[in-house]
Amino acid sequence: MENKVSETVNSVxxxxxxxxxxxxxxxxKERLERELYKEYRNARRYVRTNPEQGVGFAVLGGVVLGFLVAKLFD
Structure with missing residues (x-):
């Protein structure tokens, strides 16, 4: 046991x-930031080409979030 502790301390x-x-x-971290920014650009591009669906998703998200908050405080 003592040997494992000293090995761990030495490795740290x-x-x-x-x-x-x-x-x-x-x-x-840099790879994840690039990937996240790429997905963000794709989402913006999608909403620009399909504004009705973007608004629909926003409304649906608001309704779901409102429902969850109402249940939480009920």
Whole structure:
């Protein structure tokens, strides 16, 4: 048990492993931001070409959200 604890502490204190993990997380964050922005642009483009459906989805979302809030406070 004590050996596992010291290995864990040593791995946490290992600076190169920490830097690699920070770099990997930073790369993943950037990838997710690009993907999210791409989906945002696609959604805006869709609503511009189909404004009636965009308004319909907004109304439907409002009704559903209103229903859920009303049930929550009931």
């Amino acid at each position: 204190l290992d600076k190169t492993g920490y830097d690699e993990k920070i770099k990997a997380l930073s790369d993943e």
